[in-house]
Amino acid sequence: MGEKNFSFQIGDFKCMAVCDGNYTYTKPAPLLFPTAPGEELDQKLREFDVDPDRWLEWKSPYTCLFVDTGENKILVDTGGGKENQSSRDKGQLTDNLKARGISPEEIDFVILTHGHPDHICGNTDENGKIAFPRAQYVIWKEEWEFWNSDRAEKELPETFKEGLIRCARQKLPPIEKQLNLIEREEEIVEGVRPILAWGHTPGHMVVSFGSKGEQLLAVSDLFVHPIHVEKPKWYTAVNYNPEQNVASRILEKAEQENALLIGFHFPFPGLGRVKREEGKWKWEPGER
Numbered sequence: 001m002g003e004k005n006f007s008f009q010i011g012d013f014k015c016m017a018v019c020d021g022n023y024t025y026t027k028p029a030p031l032l033f034p035t036a037p038g039e040e041l042d043q044k045l046r047e048f049d050v051d052p053d054r055w056l057e058w059k060s061p062y063t064c065l066f067v068d069t070g071e072n073k074i075l076v077d078t079g080g081g082k083e084n085q086s087s088r089d090k091g092q093l094t095d096n097l098k099a100r101g102i103s104p105e106e107i108d109f110v111i112l113t114h115g116h117p118d119h120i121c122g123n124t125d126e127n128g129k130i131a132f133p134r135a136q137y138v139i140w141k142e143e144w145e146f147w148n149s150d151r152a153e154k155e156l157p158e159t160f161k162e163g164l165i166r167c168a169r170q171k172l173p174p175i176e177k178q179l180n181l182i183e184r185e186e187e188i189v190e191g192v193r194p195i196l197a198w199g200h201t202p203g204h205m206v207v208s209f210g211s212k213g214e215q216l217l218a219v220s221d222l223f224v225h226p227i228h229v230e231k232p233k234w235y236t237a238v239n240y241n242p243e244q245n246v247a248s249r250i251l252e253k254a255e256q257e258n259a260l261l262i263g264f265h266f267p268f269p270g271l272g273r274v275k276r277e278e279g280k281w282k283w284e285p286g287e288r
């Protein structure tokens with residue numbers, strides 16, 4: 001079963017990448033890079049040690065993030081949930097937290113980066129009970145309104161619509177009493193700031209953590225594959241509305257602050273930094 005937790009530090013913040021499980025996607029190229037020119041994509045895949053001719057499956061971890069600021073315990077995204085299993089290997093978030101002595105009752109904030117199934121299905125357990133009973137659930141206001149209105153039916157592509165909407169309507173309403181909708185990039189608690197990075201979905205959020213001059217950016221699905229860091233315009237087939245400026249803004253911020261990045265779908269634990277070489281973005285995986 002591979003690694004499940006990875007601990008690291010950002011200033012005074014104790015952080016942990018927590019694996020909720022893995023999911024194997026078939027036909028990865030048309031899903032991840034539908035608009036990429038064939039030859040360029042093949043070359044880029046080889047740079048990332050992928051043989052383009054044999055790339056029939058993409059095994060992606062679902063990596064949630066736990067941060068203890070000293071004052072608050074924060075979770076970013078709740079993973080794929082235990083029920084409706086198309087893959088048996090997911091929904092392990094709470095078990096993996098418990099294995100490190102963290103109970104669901106201790107979580108003060110659950111920040112949901114967006115309303116896709118792999119990020120919100122752990123909102124409730126397999127009996128439909130709220131998974132983090134004391135937590136405030138934080139989500140961007142437009143994201144909440146999108147999934148809870150007929151905009152979702154009207155605006156999503158036919159191919160993905162049904163599954164996405166079914167999950168959102170099952171997993172978002174139970175958190176309504178604990179909801180904290182945000183509209184501005186103001187700190188949620190000291191050192192923890194939401195950044196609107198829409199495009200993947202209407203209210204997709206990146207979360208920035210800063211302590212003692214060190215920065216962490218939880219980029220979620222702004223970059224689904226590490227190649228997207230270098231080629232942000234090769235957006236995925238499930239993107240709601242590609243908005244390139246958002247990616248450049250985050251990449252520039254990451255470079256300026258020498259921030260560590262954590263990607264939800266990147267190879268576990270999903271950490272690395274961005275560098276600019278001759279005007280081109282470069283992904284450097286690593287934990288430091």
Ligand SMILES: [Zn+2]
Pocket residue numbers: 114116200221
């Ligand atoms: Zn997504």
